[in-house]
Amino acid sequence: MILKTYQQNTLDVLRKFFEICRIYGAEIAYSKIVSDPEIAARLGILSRGGYVKWDSIPNTPRICLKIPTGGGKTILAAYSAKVVSEAWREKDNPVILWLCPSDTIRKQTCEALKNPRHPYRVALDGQFSASIRVFDIDEKFNIRYYDIEDKVCLIVSTIQSFRQSATGKYNVYKTNEDLEPHFMRIAAQEGMEKDETGRIKFSFANLMFFHRPIVIVDEAHNAVSDLSQEMLGRINPSAIIEFTATPRLKNNTIYNVYASELKEEEMIKLPIELREHKGWEPAVDEAIAKRAELEKEAEKESEYIRPILLFQADDKNGEANAEKLKNYLLNTANIAPSEIAVVTSEQKELDGIDVFDAKCSIKYIVTVEALKEGWDCSFAYILCSLANVQSNTAVEQLLGRVMRMPFAKKRKSAALNKAYAYVLATSKFGETTGALVDKLITCGFDDTEAQAAIEQKPCELDELISDYAIDKVNLKDPLTETQLPQTIKTENNGKTIIFTEQTCDEDIDFLTSQVSAEKAQEIKAKFDFYKKNTADLNPSPASLGKKFSLPSLYVNLQGEFVFADTDDIFMNFEWSLMQFADIKIDEDEFSITPQGHSFIISLDGNQLNYSSSGGQLYIPSMEVENWTAANLIVWLDETLHQSDIIQDDLVEWLRQTIDYLTQKRGIKLASLMIAKYALAGKLAEKIKKARQKARETSYQTALFGSGSIVELNFDNGFEFFESMYDGELMMQMRYKFQKHYLGSKKIPLIDGGDRGEEFECAKAIDSLPQVKFWLRNLPRNKNSFWLPTSEDRFYPDFVGELEDGRKFAIEYKGAHLIDSQDTKRKEIIGQMWEKASKGKALFALIVKNKDGLDMAQQLKKKMQ
Numbered sequence: 001m002i003l004k005t006y007q008q009n010t011l012d013v014l015r016k017f018f019e020i021c022r023i024y025g026a027e028i029a030y031s032k033i034v035s036d037p038e039i040a041a042r043l044g045i046l047s048r049g050g051y052v053k054w055d056s057i058p059n060t061p062r063i064c065l066k067i068p069t070g071g072g073k074t075i076l077a078a079y080s081a082k083v084v085s086e087a088w089r090e091k092d093n094p095v096i097l098w099l100c101p102s103d104t105i106r107k108q109t110c111e112a113l114k115n116p117r118h119p120y121r122v123a124l125d126g127q128f129s130a131s132i133r134v135f136d137i138d139e140k141f142n143i144r145y146y147d148i149e150d151k152v153c154l155i156v157s158t159i160q161s162f163r164q165s166a167t168g169k170y171n172v173y174k175t176n177e178d179l180e181p182h183f184m185r186i187a188a189q190e191g192m193e194k195d196e197t198g199r200i201k202f203s204f205a206n207l208m209f210f211h212r213p214i215v216i217v218d219e220a221h222n223a224v225s226d227l228s229q230e231m232l233g234r235i236n237p238s239a240i241i242e243f244t245a246t247p248r249l250k251n252n253t254i255y256n257v258y259a260s261e262l263k264e265e266e267m268i269k270l271p272i273e274l275r276e277h278k279g280w281e282p283a284v285d286e287a288i289a290k291r292a293e294l295e296k297e298a299e300k301e302s303e304y305i306r307p308i309l310l311f312q313a314d315d316k317n318g319e320a321n322a323e324k325l326k327n328y329l330l331n332t333a334n335i336a337p338s339e340i341a342v343v344t345s346e347q348k349e350l351d352g353i354d355v356f357d358a359k360c361s362i363k364y365i366v367t368v369e370a371l372k373e374g375w376d377c378s379f380a381y382i383l384c385s386l387a388n389v390q391s392n393t394a395v396e397q398l399l400g401r402v403m404r405m406p407f408a409k410k411r412k413s414a415a416l417n418k419a420y421a422y423v424l425a426t427s428k429f430g431e432t433t434g435a436l437v438d439k440l441i442t443c444g445f446d447d448t449e450a451q452a453a454i455e456q457k458p459c460e461l462d463e464l465i466s467d468y469a470i471d472k473v474n475l476k477d478p479l480t481e482t483q484l485p486q487t488i489k490t491e492n493n494g495k496t497i498i499f500t501e502q503t504c505d506e507d508i509d510f511l512t513s514q515v516s517a518e519k520a521q522e523i524k525a526k527f528d529f530y531k532k533n534t535a536d537l538n539p540s541p542a543s544l545g546k547k548f549s550l551p552s553l554y555v556n557l558q559g560e561f562v563f564a565d566t567d568d569i570f571m572n573f574e575w576s577l578m579q580f581a582d583i584k585i586d587e588d589e590f591s592i593t594p595q596g597h598s599f600i601i602s603l604d605g606n607q608l609n610y611s612s613s614g615g616q617l618y619i620p621s622m623e624v625e626n627w628t629a630a631n632l633i634v635w636l637d638e639t640l641h642q643s644d645i646i647q648d649d650l651v652e653w654l655r656q657t658i659d660y661l662t663q664k665r666g667i668k669l670a671s672l673m674i675a676k677y678a679l680a681g682k683l684a685e686k687i688k689k690a691r692q693k694a695r696e697t698s699y700q701t702a703l704f705g706s707g708s709i710v711e712l713n714f715d716n717g718f719e720f721f722e723s724m725y726d727g728e729l730m731m732q733m734r735y736k737f738q739k740h741y742l743g744s745k746k747i748p749l750i751d752g753g754d755r756g757e758e759f760e761c762a763k764a765i766d767s768l769p770q771v772k773f774w775l776r777n778l779p780r781n782k783n784s785f786w787l788p789t790s791e792d793r794f795y796p797d798f799v800g801e802l803e804d805g806r807k808f809a810i811e812y813k814g815a816h817l818i819d820s821q822d823t824k825r826k827e828i829i830g831q832m833w834e835k836a837s838k839g840k841a842l843f844a845l846i847v848k849n850k851d852g853l854d855m856a857q858q859l860k861k862k863m864q
């Protein structure tokens with residue numbers, strides 16, 4: 001299985017944490033991780049207060065990964081177990097305790113992990129060479145000692161099963177004779193529970209205590225409590241990895257995946273098109289019409305998709321309760337009974353039904369509070385909520401249902417890449433939008449992403465009446481002429497104000513200063529909506545067909561000019577591991593010192609302690625005398641296999657390295673076997689550095705070497721066009737840019753939102769008379785402009801064209817990043833691009849203030 005970029009990045013941070021933790025401990029490792037500027041920006045307040053240690057498990061690292069709804073938390077959890085077993089636990093066959101938030105989720109997760117064809121199980125099988133046995137918590141007494149010795153044992157449970165108050169047949173703290181064979185082979189340890197006679201209990205909790213499981217916690221925000229701390233102390237975990245969309249400050253969050261990254265990887269449908277209705281029947285009618293429209297679009301897809309409409313009915317006493325809604329669907333909308341499923345506390349019409357099956361006829365699902373826990377169908381496209389979305393918590397879960405993309409793959413039809421919400425309007429305009437934004441934040445979106453994810457649309461039916469028209473606001477008391485800007489008209493004897501195309505933000509600010517705070521909020525919200533849903537006075541340059549492109553960088557490789565892509569440059573570069581990775585590993589890099597029954601392994605001057613008698617890490621029994629250098633090399637070859645390194649090259653490098661350690665350094669082979677994970681980690685580090693060194697060499701040689709030749713290609717450059725960012729999340733703001741190439745309504749998200757420094761840079765660009773038009777250059781989008789670096793691709797924040805025809809690329813950097821190596825690499829390649837243009841293109845690295853010049857002044861100086 002190929003992981004998404006954000007998933008691999010998450011696992012990379014997880015591995016880095018445990019590698020640092022292995023040497024320095026969890027508190028320092030956490031500090032080092034969250035102090036990285038990029039990660040600190042992702043985490044925001046989540047890293048505030050530092051690492052929180054639990055007294056019940058002071059030596060157990062406990063960290064959290066924030067993954068928004070739809071991001072594949074379970075797949076990441078499956079991969080994380082292997083990361084922790086290698087980087088921290090150093091065991092081929094760890095015990096894994098997988099904790100779910102409810103019995104329903106537990107049963108579904110266990111069923112999936114036991115299914116050899118399910119992606120979750122495929123991920124586990126692909127990670128562990130040892131065979132895997134999966135047990136439900138109800139099957140815990142079926143675990144045999146040889147299962148734990150020879151296999152990866154994964155037990156799926158709930159936190160509730162480990163509450164001390166949980167009693168009965170399956171109590172994890174009771175002695176059970178089925179577990180006695182385990183305790184004949186393991187030693188008692190301090191902390192294990194004893195019976196009244198002082199004898200160690202043959203309990204499942206004690207079994208876990210000895211084997212120190214890797215604990216995976218789903219929906220971890222529910223587990224931060226004193227009771228959870230006490231419970232985990234009784235099972236003595238070796239590490240705890242928590243997954244949630246909404247972590248708390250005490251969760252020790254080390255990584256936050258942006259919802260926009262899920263969008264980029266085609267995991268979720270965004271934006272959510274929102275329409276408000278005065279009555280529930282028009283909302284139902286339009287939602288049904290939208291589902292029919294989507295069904296026609298789905299017929300054009302190569303994969304089978306049946307768009308499903310989720311209805312959230314009102315409660316029993318409500319005007320649009322489930323019974324009344326179903327009758328309306330049957331008798332008024334003429335929906336066939338076989339196409340409707342009702343899911344309430346009394347009716348469970350989805351049980352046992354595979355809604356993905358092409359033979360399934362269900363197109364409409366009626367629910368009240370929530371669907372069955374764990375129910376997941378990416379065919380759900382539309383949410384029609386007839387309840388109060390402000391107060392009803394079920395809306396949050398249902399939004400998560402409609403956001404998942406079918407088959408995690410962008411669809412051909414733009415309409416099938418969106419989700420849709422039809423809701424009842426409240427008396428205060430803008431409240432519904434705000435409520436849904438809050439729900440998305442609960443789903444793991446940050447504030448800026450959540451606001452951009454809601455695309456409010458006017459209703460297409462005729463239920464809009466004059467007091468709800470998008471350009472009008474009713475006042476309790478009329479305003480005088482002096483209180484009204486000239487761009488705002490009135491009717492109804494001055495009790496209704498009307499926006500016009502000339503109305504601007506400054507006029508609204510003046511107007512709202514004359515009314516109550518509550519009415520001011522309504523006016524501002526409605527004006528924002530009016531601006532978003534009326535045509536711009538000035539059509540965008542893109543809509544007018546204005547041509548805009550930037551030249552691409554080309555490099556001469558073997559006598560031919562080709563597009564300067566670092567991956568392609570590296571592929572044409574011949575390198576070998578023997579050439580870029582030294583076989584010598586000196587004592588200050590890696591050493592092993594025996595001390596009785598323990599070993600001290602030193603990595604780069606930092607000590608790792610191993611003990612064969614328990615403790616943080618213990619050495620499993622092995623017949624090290626039977627191992628040979630060839631056995632170790634085979635194990636290292638399997639562990640360190642790299643797709644871009646010839647196996648013979650890797651094996652020869654490993655052979656010479658092991659020979660150096662045993663013959664030159666005099667380290668016993670048995671010691672290397674005991675330290676094989678630490679050794680593999682050191683060798684992996686050397687291979688990674690060798691590859692990057694080779695990549696850097698190829699990059700420098702091709703672009704900056706004595707014989708290198710580069711040029712800009714204006715004919716085959718980056719062409720920009722009106723629909724280039726369709727489907728991306730756009731800024732939702734009151735400020736109106738005048739010169740953006742795609743128009744003021746189609747500005748992709750800017751880091752920091754409309755309150756950040758990067759936004760101020762955009763305003764400075766927009767204000768300059770020299771600028772003809774500019775574009776927010778969205779990172780990672782296939783249509784965006786980029787330049788190569790030795791490690792990645794560099795996407796300048798803004799690109800544009802001047803009135804004199806020159807092109808420009810601008811990168812903004814905050815003060816905390818200006819001296820970083822990444823910034824220096826970007827500046828060097830940007831300057832090369834400018835130089836190669838021979839005066840036809842400009843590159844500028846802009847900061848908040850430089851040599852007394854603000855952003856606009858820096859730009860003016862560059863554009864002279």
